[in-house]
Each structure stands twice: as structure tokens, then as C-alpha cells.
Amino acid sequence: MVIVTAAQPIPDITRPEPRLILAMLKKGLELLIDNLKAEEVLRSLFRPGEKIGLKINTIGRRALSTRPETAVTLGLWLAQTVSREENIIIWDRTEEELKEAGYKLSTSSSSLRIMATDTRTIGYRRDPTVNRNIGSLFSRIQSELVEASISLAILKDHGLAGVTAGMKNYFGAIHNPNKYHDSNCDPYVAELFETDYIRKKHRLTILDALVVQYHRGPSFNPRWAENYQKLVFSLDPVAADTVGWKIIEELRARKGLPPLQEEKREPRYLLTAERLGLGQARLENIEIIETEV
Amino acid sequence: MDRREFLKISLAGSGLFFCPVMSGLQDGLFSATPVYSSTMSKVEARYYAKLPDREIRCDLCPRYCQLGDKERGFCGVRENQGGRYYTLVYGKVASLNVDPIEKKPFFHFLPGSETFSIATAGCNFSCKFCQNWEISQMRPEQVRNINLPPQVVVATAIEYRCPVVAYTYTEPVVFFEFMYDTCVLARRNGLKNAVVTAGFINPEPLEDLLKVVDAIKVDLKAFNQKFYTNYVKGELKPVLETIRRIVRAGAWLEIVYLVIPSLNDDPNEIKQMSRWLKQEIGPDYPIHFSRFHPMYLIKNLPPTPISTLEKLREIALAEGLNYVYVGNVPGHPGENTYCPKCGKLVIERYGYTIKKKELSKGQCRHCGQTIAGVWS
Numbered sequence: 001m002v003i004v005t006a007a008q009p010i011p012d013i014t015r016p017e018p019r020l021i022l023a024m025l026k027k028g029l030e031l032l033i034d035n036l037k038a039e040e041v042l043r044s045l046f047r048p049g050e051k052i053g054l055k056i057n058t059i060g061r062r063a064l065s066t067r068p069e070t071a072v073t074l075g076l077w078l079a080q081t082v083s084r085e086e087n088i089i090i091w092d093r094t095e096e097e098l099k100e101a102g103y104k105l106s107t108s109s110s111s112l113r114i115m116a117t118d119t120r121t122i123g124y125r126r127d128p129t130v131n132r133n134i135g136s137l138f139s140r141i142q143s144e145l146v147e148a149s150i151s152l153a154i155l156k157d158h159g160l161a162g163v164t165a166g167m168k169n170y171f172g173a174i175h176n177p178n179k180y181h182d183s184n185c186d187p188y189v190a191e192l193f194e195t196d197y198i199r200k201k202h203r204l205t206i207l208d209a210l211v212v213q214y215h216r217g218p219s220f221n222p223r224w225a226e227n228y229q230k231l232v233f234s235l236d237p238v239a240a241d242t243v244g245w246k247i248i249e250e251l252r253a254r255k256g257l258p259p260l261q262e263e264k265r266e267p268r269y270l271l272t273a274e275r276l277g278l279g280q281a282r283l284e285n286i287e288i289i290e291t292e293v
Numbered sequence: 294m295d296r297r298e299f300l301k302i303s304l305a306g307s308g309l310f311f312c313p314v315m316s317g318l319q320d321g322l323f324s325a326t327p328v329y330s331s332t333m334s335k336v337e338a339r340y341y342a343k344l345p346d347r348e349i350r351c352d353l354c355p356r357y358c359q360l361g362d363k364e365r366g367f368c369g370v371r372e373n374q375g376g377r378y379y380t381l382v383y384g385k386v387a388s389l390n391v392d393p394i395e396k397k398p399f400f401h402f403l404p405g406s407e408t409f410s411i412a413t414a415g416c417n418f419s420c421k422f423c424q425n426w427e428i429s430q431m432r433p434e435q436v437r438n439i440n441l442p443p444q445v446v447v448a449t450a451i452e453y454r455c456p457v458v459a460y461t462y463t464e465p466v467v468f469f470e471f472m473y474d475t476c477v478l479a480r481r482n483g484l485k486n487a488v489v490t491a492g493f494i495n496p497e498p499l500e501d502l503l504k505v506v507d508a509i510k511v512d513l514k515a516f517n518q519k520f521y522t523n524y525v526k527g528e529l530k531p532v533l534e535t536i537r538r539i540v541r542a543g544a545w546l547e548i549v550y551l552v553i554p555s556l557n558d559d560p561n562e563i564k565q566m567s568r569w570l571k572q573e574i575g576p577d578y579p580i581h582f583s584r585f586h587p588m589y590l591i592k593n594l595p596p597t598p599i600s601t602l603e604k605l606r607e608i609a610l611a612e613g614l615n616y617v618y619v620g621n622v623p624g625h626p627g628e629n630t631y632c633p634k635c636g637k638l639v640i641e642r643y644g645y646t647i648k649k650k651e652l653s654k655g656q657c658r659h660c661g662q663t664i665a666g667v668w669s
Contacts, residue, residue: 059363094434118434128426128590135421135590159348159361176430178369179419182526216346219362223346 001239002031006210006229007292013210013227014062014102021073021231023293028206028233031289039081045203045235046082046148053146053201054078054090057154057169058101064220065101066152066208070231074152074206075112085112091141093172094118117141117173124175132191136174142197149201151237155209155244157217157224157252161185162260162267164218165244166205167193167237184265190273193237199278205240207232214251226251238279239286242270246283333381333433338371339470340498347376353469354417354493355531367526368467369432370415382413383471384442387428388462391453395645397461397489398620400630401579401666402508402545404640405647408487409450411441412462413471418491419526420514421590422553429463430589443475447482457507461489469498476505492535493527499535503542508667510547511536515557516566524556524591533569540574545667548580549620552597552605563605567612576615576633577665582606583620603627616665634662 004024010016029038036044046052054075056066071090079085086109092098095105095116106114115122117139124137125144142149153169160181161168168189171177180188193199209232215224228247234240245267249259260266274281340352344359351358351366358366360373370382394406414436416429423429428436441449450458458479460472465488476486485507492511494502513532514525521529539546548570552558570580582605584597602619606627609617619627623644630640637659641649651658655668 124435130590159359175432175435176369176419178365178367178432179430179526181367216348217361219347219364221346 001236001243001286001288002028002233003243003288003290004028004231004233005290005292010210010227010229013229014067016067016069016210018069018073020293021067021069022077024231025074025077025206027291027293028231031291032233032235042078042081046078049083049087051087051089051145051147052078052083053141053149054088054152055142055149055169055173056090056092056101056152057164057172058092058097058103059172059218060154060156060213060220061100062102063222064154064156064211064213064225065097066154067210068102068104070206070208070210071103071152072112072114074150079112086110089113089115089141089146091115091117091139093139115141129195129197131195133187134180134191134195136176136192138195138197139173139175142170142173142201146201148203149198150204150206151202152206152208154213155207155228155232155247156213157215157248157260158185158265159217160265161189161269162265163241163245163248165207165241166234167241167269167273170198173198184268186267186269187272189267189269190276190278193273193278194276202237203235205232205234205237207240207244209244209247212247212251214248214255215257224255236279236286238270238273238281241267242281242283242286243288245270333438334383334385335374335379335381336383336470338378338380339473340495341378343376347373349373349376349378351378352495353498354466354495355528356417365432366417367419368415368417368464370413370467380468380470381433382415382438382468384440384445385413385433385438385471386411386441386446387414387431387433387436387438388412388425389439389441391455392459392461393645394457394459394487395642395647397459397487397510398549398581398618399487399508399510399545399547400581400618400640400642401547401616401664401668402487403457403485403667403669404650406457407453407455408457408459408461409446409453409455410459410461411446411475412460412465413468414438414463415467416464416491417467417493417527418464421524422551422585423589424586425462426589443471443478446475447478447484450479450484451482455484457485457487459487459489461487464493465490466494466498469502473502473505476502480505490535491525491527492532494531494535496534496538499538500542503539503544506544508545508547509539510549511539512549512551513566514551516562516569517557520557533573536570537573540578546574546578548578549583550580550605551583551585552602553585553591554594554597554601556594558597558601558605560604560608563608564612567609567614571613576613579616579618580609580614581618581620582609582627584622586621599625630664632657632660632662632664635660639664
């Protein structure tokens with residue numbers, strides 16, 4: 001688990017400089033696996049020519065979505081290092097949300113693809129995928145078009161789930177996320193992640209924590225949003241979100257807000273995920289490396 | 294071939310109907326090119342509270358979804374946009390049909406009538422055995438919609454000589470505003486309104502609805518909370534309260550109980566339910582024990598054995614309920630209505646068709662016993 005901070009203040013946090021982002025990405029990956037350079041880490045995670053999906057979160061418009069500068073920079077770097085541009089798909093639920101978040105759509109077969117499940121000819125699978133309490137139609141992007149997946153998520157407080165980060169980001173890969181918000185989204189976040197289409201394809205979590213909504217999320221609420229200037233990297237999806245939770249709690253404490261547990265919305269799905277063998281949900285078992293760029 | 298015949302043929306056996314045929318109706322013409330609506334409506338919802346920081350709480354159903362900006366309720370068709378709550382499906386019809394009223398099923402409400410039946414996407418339950426999941430478990434942008442505002446619904450129902458508008462297939466509670474406005478207009482034009490619902494609605498909207506509705510069919514999913522938790526994601530108690538209120542308000546009520554092998558077919562539970570119904574609403578509201586077919590997320594169970602349906606029917610009759618039916622088994626004698634006094638056949642049915650009616654002004658022709666229902 002690696003947390004990379006931009007050492008200098010980012011002048012416009014909604015439009016960070018791609019060069020800075022690339023440096024942060026490289027540093028984060030470099031520290032993720034001992035003795036490997038950043039590019040080697042990518043090559044160890046993805047096969048040459050593999051079709052890679054970058055599942056982003058664009059529900060929060062320009063202010064609180066995975067920034068295009070982050071996603072596109074990562075996409076181009078991946079294309080350069082392990083695959084080809086046309087094999088990289090940056091995607092979310094709807095074209096409208098992508099555009100609102102500042103993305104320029106592209107379905108070209110010769111360049112980086114930026115598309116949504118509602119892009120014409122994409123859509124959802126017709127047969128529901130069932131796993132424990134989950135019964136959903138998967139986006140064809142996640143289920144059919146990509147072979148490997150990166151959750152490139154936003155770190156936010158969530159009124160129901162407590163925390164939304166890398167795992168819950170995949171709620172955007174199914175047709176009925178509204179059915180899975182009861183009981184703090186537990187066990188749904190974990191059980192959705194456990195489905196083959198996600199668990200077998202997910203390789204990496206990167207949390208875009210350049211801005212963190214630490215209260216009154218998941219929509220953007222400037223009063224409780226912090227310019228945090230960090231990216232978080234993890235090979236363990238549960239550990240990533242556990243550390244995300246820690247970050248949110250630290251910010252809340254600093255601002256005099258009660259812990260999520262007091263508001264009865266701590267992200268219980270993390271322990272469920274650990275029980276399902278998806279990763280580590282206890283901070284004491286997670287090694288965190290922090291660095292600056 | 295006239296439009297009515299065409300419609301029937303086009304829909305025969307489909308159960309659901311994803312619209313092309315009806316799309317030309319808005320201008321009163323059949324159009325070769327369907328007019329789909331890809332956009333969602335933006336009509337302010339009723340029954341919600343504004344909260345600080347642009348949050349809202351939906352008060353339509355007992356879930357009380359509390360939502361931030363851009364979030365949708367459990368139903369998937371009501372959305373907070375900047376601190377105001379909107380229905381996205383007002384006039385956005387995802388399925389429509391001309392159905393016999395027996396298909397709903399209503400057996401004691403204007404038998405033999407045809408209903409102009411409509412639905413939008415969405416549901417406030419998540420039944421693992423949903424028979425209409427391809428629209429009920431979808432968001433409006435995930436299905437094909439036709440623009441059909443209340444005036445057009447009513448005009449079309451009249452044009453097709455349907456005396457009843459039925460709000461059905463998915464869960465009409467989630468398109469409350471559209472349903473309510475259509476009900477008002479339908480009544481004003483001499484039509485009746487029939488609602489097919491799971492009954493998961495709060496008292497205030499329900500009471501408002503009951504002022505404009507004539508008949509309600511409630512899908513009672515089981516008679517225990519555990520089933521509602523595990524297979525429906527809902528609560529039983531508010532549904533029972535809905536049943537009480539429907540009867541208290543004087544609307545006609547029928548109940549359907551979909552019998553799923555091993556999940557909700559415990560004879561003791563049926564006995565308890567029958568007792569509760571008799572005690573709370575009396576013996577005269579029909580209950581239909583319907584046959585389950587494997588669907589959606591429950592495909593590992595067989596269709597309900599007919600013997601199970603027969604057994605449960607016997608239990609309910611023995612507990613003193615007067616009108617107990619077997620559903621989804623065409624040709625079964627349990628589809629017929631028998632006089633609770635003389636025991637003779639009053640209405641003979643085959644599936645959705647009425648074969649014989651021994652009923653005069655709501656009374657048994659054999660013995661003169663009043664048969665509960667709305668007959669004209």
C-alpha cells in the first residue's frame with residue numbers, strides 16, 4: 001500500500017498537471033512491489049496486449065470525479081508500457097456523467113477509448129449474474145470487453161456506506177446499484193466484488209484522493225471537501241479502502257466531526273470482504289508506505 | 294384488421310410488451326416508426342422532505358430513502374437533483390397492453406372487462422423471483438419508454454373501449470405521481486382505476502390514492518418477515534397495514550399469494566395468514582394462490598406442484614375464507630367462483646376467459662346469496 005503526496009500545492013486541483021500525475025503514478029507503482037521499476041510493476045500486473053478497463057467514478061461532476069488528467073495519463077502510460085491505446089477503456093455508467101466530469105468521449109478503434117455502459121452498442125448483459133445476495137446485470141464493458149481491471153476511484157464519505165472508494169466503485173458496473181444500499185451496503189459491496197467479472201479481473205486499486213469528501217458525501221460539498229493532493233495505490237482492494245477509511249476518519253477528526261461509527265455508518269463491508277478472502281481489512285495488517293513527489 | 298385486433302395479436306402470449314405497436318397512438322394514428330423516448334421526465338415528486346445540504350428524504354414508501362444530490366432511491370426512478378426530488382418516469386411508459394381484468398388477476402371486479410394496462414420501470418422491492426424483472430428491476434434509462442402522459446393514457450383507454458385503467462406489471466407506487474394524475478383524469482372520464490401493487494407504501498400517499506382508485510390487488514409475498522427480508526428486501530408489517538386501509542376506505546381488494554416451493558408454502562403459515570385475513574378484513578375478499586415458475590434469480594426451484602396449491606386452497610377455505618382461487622393453472626376448477634352458501638358454480642373460468650356466469654345483480658342465481666364484489 002503506497003500513498004503518494006504532491007509536495008507542492010496543486011494550483012487548480014480540478015485540473016492537475018498531467019506531468020505531475022504521471023510522476024505520482026510512477027512513484028506509487030515503483031514502491032508497490034519491492035525491487036521493481038514502475039514499468040516492470042505494470043508488466044507484472046498485465047499481459048502484453050491485454051484489454052484493460054479503468055473503472056472511474058464520475059458521479060460527482062468535475063469537482064469530485066476521477067480526474068481526466070489522472071485517468072487519461074494512466075491510460076496512455078499503460079498503452080505505452082504494456083498494451084495499445086485501443087486496448088485501454090476508461091469508462092463509467094453514462095456518457096452524460098463522463099462529459100460532466102470533463103471527459104471527451106472516444107470510441108475510436110485506434111486510440112484510447114473513453115466510453116460508458118450507455119454508449120450505443122454497449123449496454124448490459126442480458127442474463128443476471130448471481131452471487132450470494134447479488135443479482136445484477138453487468139456492464140458489457142466489465143464483463144466482455146476488458147480482460148483486466150483497475151479501479152480508479154474517488155475517495156469519499158458516503159451517507160450510507162460510510163466510505164466509498166475502490167470496491168464500491170464497481171457499483172457503477174451493474175444495472176441496479178440502488179438495490180444495494182441497505183444496511184450500510186453490507187454485504188453487497190463485498191459480494192459484488194466477489195463475482196467473477198470483478199474478482200478475477202481486478203488487478204489494481206488507485207484512489208484519486210486529490211480532493212477528499214470527508215463528510216456529507218458522496219456528492220460534492222465544498223464545505224467538507226479537503227484538497228488532499230494524494231494518490232493511493234494498492235494491490236489489495238480491501239486494504240485500499242481500509243486505508244481510505246482511515247484517511248477520512250483523520251480528516252473528520254481534524255475538523256471536529258465524530259467518527260463514522262458514532263453515526264452508525266462505519267464501512268462494515270470491509271470486514272465482510274476480509275471474511276470472503278478478498279483482502280485485509282485491519283490496519284495493523286497493512287503496511288503503508290508514504291512518499292512525496 | 295383494426296388496431297384493436299392488431300394489438301391483441303401483437304401481444305398474444307407476450308405478457309409484457311415493449312411498446313412499438315402503441316407508439317403511434319399519441320396522435321391517434323399507427324405509425325410505422327415507433328416514437329421512443331430516451332429521456333427521463335423531470336417532474337417534482339410528492340411526499341418528500343428537504344433536508345440540510347441539498348439532501349432529501351423520500352416519504353413515499355417505508356424505506357424513507359435519504360439521498361444526496363444526484364442520488365436515486367431504492368426504486369431507481371426518483372432522483373435528488375440539487376436538493377429537489379424528481380420522478381423520472383412521469384408519463385414514461387415502459388410496458389402497456391390491453392389485458393382482460395382476470396389477468397391482473399381480479400375475479401370479483403368487473404369480470405370480463407378489458408383493462409388498459411400500463412407500467413413504468415422501477416420497483417421498491419427486489420424480489421428474487423420477480424416475473425417482470427426486465428422492467429421492474431431496471432432504471433428508466435435502461436428500458437425503452439414511450440411518452441404517454443395521463444391525457445393520452447385516458448384517451449387511448451377510451452378509444453380502445455377499456456372501462457378500466459390498470460397500473461400494473463412493475464410497482465405503481467414508484468410512479469405514484471403519474472398514476473395519481475391518470476387516476477383523477479380517468480375517473481373524470483367515467484373510467485375505473487385498478488392498481489396491482491405489493492402494498493409497500495406509506496399511509497399518507499396511500500390514503501390519497503384510495504380517494505381515486507376503485508380496486509387494488511395486493512401481492513402478499515409471504516406471511517413472515519424473514520421471507521420479506523431474504524427474498525424481497527422489504528417489510529411485511531406495512532403491507533398488512535395497507536391491506537387494512539384499502540378495505541377501510543371501501544376500495545375493492547383482492548390478494549395474490551405466489552406460492553414458491555419450500556420458501557413460502559408452509560401450511561401453518563397459510564393457516565395463520567387466513568385467520569389474520571378473516572379477522573382483519575373479513576372472509577369475502579378473494580385470495581389467489583398462484584403458481585410460481587422459475588424466473589430471474591430463482592431458477593433452481595421447480596414450478597409449484599398443483600397439489601400444493603390445492604392443499605393451501607383447502608386450508609384457506611377451511612379457515613373460513615369464502616373466495617379462494619388457484620392461479621396460473623388454466624382449466625383448474627380452483628379458477629371458478631363457487632357460492633359460499635349453496636356451493637354451486639357461479640362463475641366458470643378458463644384462464645382469463647369467462648365461460649359461464651350464474652350471477653344476477655351480484656347474487657347467486659341458484660340461491661340468491663350475495664357474492665361479494667363489484668359486478669357492474
